[in-house]
Amino acid sequence: MVIRNKFGQLKIQQMAFMLIAVTLFFVLVGMFVLVYKFSDIKNQANTLREQNAMLLATKIANSPEFSCGMALGSGKTNCVDADKIIALKNNIKKYEDFWGSNTNVVVKTIYPKEKEKECTFANYPDCNVINLLGKNISGTYSNFVSVCKKENENGIIYDKCELGRIIVSYENQF
Amino acid sequence: MKIKKSGQEKDLWTNHHVDFFQKKKAQEEKISKRNLSSLSRKSGQEEMVGFVLIMILVMVILLIVLGFVLTGKKGIEEKDYQLDSFLESALQITTNCSMNGKILTLKDMVPQCVTKQKCENTNEDICKRMETIFRGAINQSFNPGKESYVKSFSLNIYKIDGEQKETVTSISEGSQTKTSRVGWSEFIKGKNYQIYLKNYY
Numbered sequence: 001m002v003i004r005n006k007f008g009q010l011k012i013q014q015m016a017f018m019l020i021a022v023t024l025f026f027v028l029v030g031m032f033v034l035v036y037k038f039s040d041i042k043n044q045a046n047t048l049r050e051q052n053a054m055l056l057a058t059k060i061a062n063s064p065e066f067s068c069g070m071a072l073g074s075g076k077t078n079c080v081d082a083d084k085i086i087a088l089k090n091n092i093k094k095y096e097d098f099w100g101s102n103t104n105v106v107v108k109t110i111y112p113k114e115k116e117k118e119c120t121f122a123n124y125p126d127c128n129v130i131n132l133l134g135k136n137i138s139g140t141y142s143n144f145v146s147v148c149k150k151e152n153e154n155g156i157i158y159d160k161c162e163l164g165r166i167i168v169s170y171e172n173q174f
Numbered sequence: 175m176k177i178k179k180s181g182q183e184k185d186l187w188t189n190h191h192v193d194f195f196q197k198k199k200a201q202e203e204k205i206s207k208r209n210l211s212s213l214s215r216k217s218g219q220e221e222m223v224g225f226v227l228i229m230i231l232v233m234v235i236l237l238i239v240l241g242f243v244l245t246g247k248k249g250i251e252e253k254d255y256q257l258d259s260f261l262e263s264a265l266q267i268t269t270n271c272s273m274n275g276k277i278l279t280l281k282d283m284v285p286q287c288v289t290k291q292k293c294e295n296t297n298e299d300i301c302k303r304m305e306t307i308f309r310g311a312i313n314q315s316f317n318p319g320k321e322s323y324v325k326s327f328s329l330n331i332y333k334i335d336g337e338q339k340e341t342v343t344s345i346s347e348g349s350q351t352k353t354s355r356v357g358w359s360e361f362i363k364g365k366n367y368q369i370y371l372k373n374y375y
Binding site for chain 1: 314
């Protein structure tokens with residue numbers, strides 16, 4: 001009689017243990033799946049952040065102070081006018097408050113590769129790095145651009161474009 | 175010689191046999207009860223063992239399926255905006271090659287390469303010059319190498335003629351890995367041209 005009374009309790013205990021074990025198992029599987037899914041979201045977030053940084057640099061390159069415009073042929077994308085930038089560098093004091101004190105733009109020619117030489121109004125165009133504010137940059141956003149200028153060869157004026165990089169550092173977003 | 179048993183002897187014999195059989199029956203009942211109770215004690219343990227075996231079997235199957243899913247997965251290829259910008263900028267590079275008195279850009283060289291032309295001023299094969307410039311630009315920009323972040327690259331230029339896709343040139347360096355980023359650009363110079371650059375990491 002006593003054994004029969006406890007038989008039901010034993011069955012209930014068994015069922016309870018089984019339910020706990022199954023629940024724990026599915027919780028572990030669910031956690032594993034979530035970790036796997038969230039790691040992919042982190043990668044996507046990093047990719048978007050990189051893309052945004054590059055878009056900001058491109059925005060500067062396409063602003064009227066830097067972009068090529070009709071003078072160097074219309075329809076050129078990702079193009080900066082080196083002649084315009086060096087003229088801007090000469091008048092940069094007028095633009096000090098325009099972009100903020102912690103902003104700087106550097107346009108560097110990558111290919112064809114030459115020894116790095118910073119541009120001034122005196123040595124231009126025999127140089128390949130135009131540092132607009134003359135400051136060192138940190139916390140940068142950069143992207144590839146085509147650095148174009150007017151060249152004179154044997155009396156023939158033509159558009160010369162080289163592969164370059166525009167590097168922007170600033171505190172506040174445009 | 176027949177031995178006649180008395181009535182008393184008969185009773186004693188019968189009683190002895192009855193006692194024997196009764197004792198045997200009682201013993202057998204005792205054994206079966208003992209077996210039953212030990213069985214009922216062990217049935218819970220058997221069920222638990224069975225449950226654990228099922229759990230282990232399910233986990234092993236899950237691990238095998240997971241292994242197939244992860245190893246069978248193709249390498250990751252992502253679109254890279256920076257590579258798009260690189261291609262658009264590189265195509266505007268002014269070369270030292272001229273044709274019909276006009277200095278060619280890298281973009282201008284592509285249709286000339288299809289028709290296997292040579293530079294008028296240097297007499298150099300336009301396709302070779304174009305490949306040299308592309309290689310130089312990619313190496314300066316990404317510095318691909320075994321110990322570099324970018325392990326290798328491949329560049330392909332195609333001419334699209336209706337539904338036909340013809341390879342104009344194909345440049346690659348280094349051994350390809352499973353993870354890559356791709357950028358592309360399209361332009362029209364008489365015909366449609368597509369250029370793909372893939373960096374392997």
